[in-house]
Amino acid sequence: MITQKEVAKRAGVSVMTVSRVINGNPNVKEETRKKILRIIEELDYHPNSAARSLSSSKIGSIGIVAPLANNIGLESNPYFIGLLRGIEWEGINRGFDILISTQRRHGENDFPFFRLFFEKKADGLIFLSANFTEKEIKTIQEKKIPCCIVGEKQISADIPVVDSKNREAMKTLVQHLIELGHKKIGFLHSAIRTYHMEERFAGFQEAIRENNIDFDPDWLYYGDFTEESGAQALDTLLSRKSRPTAIVCGTDSMALGVIRRARELGIKIPEDLSVTGFDCTPESRVVHPSLATMAQPLVDMGRTAAEILIDILEKRDPPPSRIEFDIPFVDGESITEI
Amino acid sequence: MITQKEVAKRAGVSVMTVSRVINGNPNVKEETRKKILRIIEELDYHPNSAARSLSSSKIGSIGIVAPLANNIGLESNPYFIGLLRGIEWEGINRGFDILISTQRRHGENDFPFFRLFFEKKADGLIFLSANFTEKEIKTIQEKKIPCCIVGEKQISADIPVVDSKNREAMKTLVQHLIELGHKKIGFLHSAIRTYHMEERFAGFQEAIRENNIDFDPDWLYYGDFTEESGAQALDTLLSRKSRPTAIVCGTDSMALGVIRRARELGIKIPEDLSVTGFDCTPESRVVHPSLATMAQPLVDMGRTAAEILIDILEKRDPPPSRIEFDIPFVDGESITEI
DNA sequence: ATGAAAGCGCTAACAC
DNA sequence: GTGTTAGCGCTTTCAT
Numbered sequence: 001m002i003t004q005k006e007v008a009k010r011a012g013v014s015v016m017t018v019s020r021v022i023n024g025n026p027n028v029k030e031e032t033r034k035k036i037l038r039i040i041e042e043l044d045y046h047p048n049s050a051a052r053s054l055s056s057s058k059i060g061s062i063g064i065v066a067p068l069a070n071n072i073g074l075e076s077n078p079y080f081i082g083l084l085r086g087i088e089w090e091g092i093n094r095g096f097d098i099l100i101s102t103q104r105r106h107g108e109n110d111f112p113f114f115r116l117f118f119e120k121k122a123d124g125l126i127f128l129s130a131n132f133t134e135k136e137i138k139t140i141q142e143k144k145i146p147c148c149i150v151g152e153k154q155i156s157a158d159i160p161v162v163d164s165k166n167r168e169a170m171k172t173l174v175q176h177l178i179e180l181g182h183k184k185i186g187f188l189h190s191a192i193r194t195y196h197m198e199e200r201f202a203g204f205q206e207a208i209r210e211n212n213i214d215f216d217p218d219w220l221y222y223g224d225f226t227e228e229s230g231a232q233a234l235d236t237l238l239s240r241k242s243r244p245t246a247i248v249c250g251t252d253s254m255a256l257g258v259i260r261r262a263r264e265l266g267i268k269i270p271e272d273l274s275v276t277g278f279d280c281t282p283e284s285r286v287v288h289p290s291l292a293t294m295a296q297p298l299v300d301m302g303r304t305a306a307e308i309l310i311d312i313l314e315k316r317d318p319p320p321s322r323i324e325f326d327i328p329f330v331d332g333e334s335i336t337e338i
Numbered sequence: 339m340i341t342q343k344e345v346a347k348r349a350g351v352s353v354m355t356v357s358r359v360i361n362g363n364p365n366v367k368e369e370t371r372k373k374i375l376r377i378i379e380e381l382d383y384h385p386n387s388a389a390r391s392l393s394s395s396k397i398g399s400i401g402i403v404a405p406l407a408n409n410i411g412l413e414s415n416p417y418f419i420g421l422l423r424g425i426e427w428e429g430i431n432r433g434f435d436i437l438i439s440t441q442r443r444h445g446e447n448d449f450p451f452f453r454l455f456f457e458k459k460a461d462g463l464i465f466l467s468a469n470f471t472e473k474e475i476k477t478i479q480e481k482k483i484p485c486c487i488v489g490e491k492q493i494s495a496d497i498p499v500v501d502s503k504n505r506e507a508m509k510t511l512v513q514h515l516i517e518l519g520h521k522k523i524g525f526l527h528s529a530i531r532t533y534h535m536e537e538r539f540a541g542f543q544e545a546i547r548e549n550n551i552d553f554d555p556d557w558l559y560y561g562d563f564t565e566e567s568g569a570q571a572l573d574t575l576l577s578r579k580s581r582p583t584a585i586v587c588g589t590d591s592m593a594l595g596v597i598r599r600a601r602e603l604g605i606k607i608p609e610d611l612s613v614t615g616f617d618c619t620p621e622s623r624v625v626h627p628s629l630a631t632m633a634q635p636l637v638d639m640g641r642t643a644a645e646i647l648i649d650i651l652e653k654r655d656p657p658p659s660r661i662e663f664d665i666p667f668v669d670g671e672s673i674t675e676i
Numbered sequence: 677a678t679g680a681a682a683g684c685g686c687t688a689a690c691a692c
Numbered sequence: 693g694t695g696t697t698a699g700c701g702c703t704t705t706c707a708t
Binding site: 044046047048049050051053054077081084097099101116118120121256263281285287288 | 623
């Protein structure tokens with residue numbers, strides 16, 4: 001293995017001078033710098049990052065920690081990969097590699113959330129939809145773990161969060177349906193409680209309330225993010241005495257089930273029933289009729305999370321405690337005026 | 339920072355004994371082991387992986403290297419993430435973290451394919467659809483880079499490849515169409531030449547030839563993997579003097595474009611035209627009519643690649659030089675007999 | 677502008 | 693079973 005020592009020997013200098021050249025220290029004569037760079041090239045020398053980390057306590061990697069459960073996490077394709085792309089982009093541009101670590105149960109209630117940091121494999125961590133306990137929050141604060149959380153509620157002023165405005169976006173969407181004349185609007189919630197789903201439902205309720213529209217509890221159904229639960233939701237809502245004219249689905253995945261079942265039942269969308277989704281998955285652009293939905297700017301969110309984390313690591317300005325992205329409306333053929 | 343030294347001090351032993359306990363060395367009295375484990379727990383000690391790598395030259399990470407171009411790579415959602423899931427699964431189970439590194443041009447023709455390995459950030463590398471030059475292959479061999487390649491042709495007996503049987507699968511698919519009575523079958527190729535697409539086209543040709551069916555060059559169209567190019571393909575093929583009764587698409591993405599344009603033009607699928615895809619993307623299950631297509635076992639392929647790489651790292655049996663997975667047929671409503 | 681010395685936290689190799 | 697010694701390859705600190 002080629003080491004600095006070897007490079008130094010050939011250049012007739014000490015290892016320190018080689019180290020300076022590698023780290024861009026200006027206190028090196030231009031001539032020696034050139035010579036050293038040439039020798040590095042010739043020998044195909046690469047600095048050993050383990051040795052570097054050990055003596056400088058900088059790693060040059062950031063860890064992505066994502067849960068692996070409840071249809072969120074790696075399985076949840078577009079959400080995860082959108083964020084990943086953003087993080088990876090910003091990371092590479094600023095000289096950080098990306099470690100990914102999805103979590104599975106280890107002992108009892110023991111998620112090794114911080115392992116990558118404690119083991120000094122990562123300088124800092126980005127958590128995707130982590131649902132922290134009090135104890136874990138305390139750990140972050142006490143051990144001063146540099147981190148950024150994506151897609152969660154605020155947990156503490158000193159822990160930055162990047163999120164999107166789910167509540168506001170859902171409100172906008174429902175407002176739009178109301179403007180189209182809908183007064184009987186169902187909501188497809190999730191029995192698996194997540195922060196985003198609570199926010200979306202809250203936004204739905206706000207729109208309903210502010211427009212003085214009646215909401216019949218019969219129009220509320222709890223699915224589980226699966227397509228199949230969307231189909232069941234439609235069956236159920238159709239069996240109600242009073243039927244909604246529009247169904248607002250908490251996620252695209254469930255909306256797809258509604259659309260499929262509607263087709264099976266011969267119910268015309270949007271003529272007989274308007275349907276909306278949320279997330280703008282690739283499937284939502286392909287289904288027929290295409291889905292009116294909301295598109296979270298995932299790549300931007302990921303990029304921003306990485307930006308914040310790296311700023312912390314490089315001790316730039318203190319991090320914002322919360323950044324929220326707008327969620328644009330994406331029109332589709334699944335809604336119409338009534 | 340808590341170190342072995344601190345643990346050793348409190349336990350009244352030397353650091354070596356602590357090191358032995360951490361590494362599961364059996365030559366430690368059960369009593370002292372228990373004591374040390376308790377202290378480790380109490381102090382919340384975590385071994386420093388940088389120090390560990392430096393002295394043992396084992397890193398405990400494997401790198402995934404993926405290109406970022408031509409609609410392959412991170413952008414290509416389902417393919418990449420399927421493999422990633424498999425790799426990550428096997429990696430975690432065997433104690434390796436996953437580094438991902440998508441590649442962008444650096445200098446001129448200079449892709450830093452091996453950076454993670456040279457910098458000792460990863461013990462070995464998994465390449466997703468890398469398209470190596472001769473020089474790069476030589477580097478792998480000369481520097482003895484432990485690696486596994488996914489989704490490529492064989493390049494050398496000592497470099498293991500995990501792939502799926504694209505040629506054979508496409509042949510099966512076309513055979514099926516022929517059995518349904520189709521004799522005029524178009525092919526939607528890609529102008530962007532990739533190994534997999536060449537294989538698929540070769541399989542198509544084999545089926546045509548072995549069944550003594552005519553193939554009119556007018557029925558061949560070169561797209562670019564985009565949905566839009568699928569739509570254009572349909573326009574073009576319909577303008578031919580002799581029209582095919584079935585269009586075999588090299589990828590689902592292009593097949594989606596064919597289906598969309600057919601709907602716009604009022605062409606009924608499958609009654610007027612049968613269409614097939616390849617890849618079994620989530621969209622292919624949602625489009626209406628659903629697409630008859632082929633499903634690569636991506637998670638298994640990823641898992642296997644990681645397995646092979648880790649076996650190499652742990653010096654188990656010599657790696658297979660090539661493993662090929664079958665690609666099952668997934669039926670859909672987009673084809674019918676004629 | 678350059679070098680020498682010390683040490684980051686750990687493990688390999690050898691002693692006892 | 694346990695300890696001692698000697699590094700791993702680099703950066704930090706202090707000299708010069």
